[in-house]
Amino acid sequence: MKIAGTVRNRLLSAALFAAVAAIVPGHAHAASKEIIELQTQVQQLLDMVQRLQSTFDSRLGVLQNLAQQTSDQAKVTSAAVADLQQKLNSQNEGVGAKVDTVSGQVQSLNDSVDELKSRVAKLNKAVEDMQTQMQNVQAQPQPGAMPGGAPNGQQVAPGGIPTGPGITAPLSGPQAMTSQIPPLQDTYQSALRDFNAGRYELAAGEFQDVLHYYPLDDLAGSAQFYIGEIAYQQKKYDDAIGAYNAVLEGFSGNPKAPAAQLHKGLALLALGKKDAGVRELRLLIQRHPRTPEAASARTKLNGLGIRLVASK
Numbered sequence: 640m641k642i643a644g645t646v647r648n649r650l651l652s653a654a655l656f657a658a659v660a661a662i663v664p665g666h667a668h669a670a671s672k673e674i675i676e677l678q679t680q681v682q683q684l685l686d687m688v689q690r691l692q693s694t695f696d697s698r699l700g701v702l703q704n705l706a707q708q709t710s711d712q713a714k715v716t717s718a719a720v721a722d723l724q725q726k727l728n729s730q731n732e733g734v735g736a737k738v739d740t741v742s743g744q745v746q747s748l749n750d751s752v753d754e755l756k757s758r759v760a761k762l763n764k765a766v767e768d769m770q771t772q773m774q775n776v777q778a779q780p781q782p783g784a785m786p787g788g789a790p791n792g793q794q795v796a797p798g799g800i801p802t803g804p805g806i807t808a809p810l811s812g813p814q815a816m817t818s819q820i821p822p823l824q825d826t827y828q829s830a831l832r833d834f835n836a837g838r839y840e841l842a843a844g845e846f847q848d849v850l851h852y853y854p855l856d857d858l859a860g861s862a863q864f865y866i867g868e869i870a871y872q873q874k875k876y877d878d879a880i881g882a883y884n885a886v887l888e889g890f891s892g893n894p895k896a897p898a899a900q901l902h903k904g905l906a907l908l909a910l911g912k913k914d915a916g917v918r919e920l921r922l923l924i925q926r927h928p929r930t931p932e933a934a935s936a937r938t939k940l941n942g943l944g945i946r947l948v949a950s951k
Contacts, residue, residue, distance in 0.1 A: 834868070859890065864898065905939070
């Protein structure tokens with residue numbers, strides 16, 4: 640376009656020069672044939688420039704139209720690629736969510752099997768304890784008289800121990816064992832008070848008593864959880880994880896199970912085992928999605944920059 644404009648300007652200058660030359664008084668041949676021919680040629684050149692300009696504008700418009708079409712096609716292609724990428728990401732996330740769901744279900748089945756095994760083992764131990772107590776009762780000495788009889792009209796209790804007014808026979812067998820077992824509620828509440836007061840060693844011993852004497856009671860699972868909490872507070876994360884595992888495997892239905900799994904995940908993270916810790920937090924969200932512990936797990940995972948995908 641700049642070249643055509645330059646040619647046109649030069650031709651206009653030549654025409655103007657010819658016109659000025661034609662009217663100069665010193666030139667008598669202003670209307671001569673040469674001037675007319677020159678003017679004709681100038682006009683022809685101007686026509687050619689106009690046609691060239693028209694052709695150039697037409698082709699420029701075609702090029703602009705092609706450029707616009709190419710740009711539109713590029714935008715459409717870019718949008719299609721972005722949409723395809725989004726679909727691929729969604730499919731990958733869906734597959735990941737399904738894998739996590741299946742993994743959580745398999746883990747739940749394994750936990751259920753482990754819990755059944757633990758309960759069977761506890762029942763077997765309880766049966767063995769009862770058999771041992773029965774054997775101890777059967778092995779008690781039969782009632783008999785003391786040599787020479789009991790003095791002063793006293794009677795003889797089983798085992799040859801005299802009884803009577805003012806004399807109390809000592810307890811033996813199952814009665815003596817029962818009298819040594821601490822009460823459940825008092826022991827648990829005392830342990831809980833000591834835990835809240837920071838007397839961890841004392842609280843740990845009391846929680847151990849609950850586990851030892853009442854292994855099948857619901858409070859045994861809570862006592863096991865607080866043993867893990869004591870280790871967690873003391874930064875003994877390996878011991879804490881072992882205690883939390885005991886809760887999850889032996890007392891999965893206990894109300895403290897979600898907190899045990901949350902704190903197990905946090906303990907693993909504190910040990911630098913990020914993958915294992917994240918896995919525990921994900922399992923917690925899958926098993927107990929509406930609990931406060933699950934909300935805490937989501938917050939922790941978000942803080943780690945881990946995106947959660949809702950399973951369908």
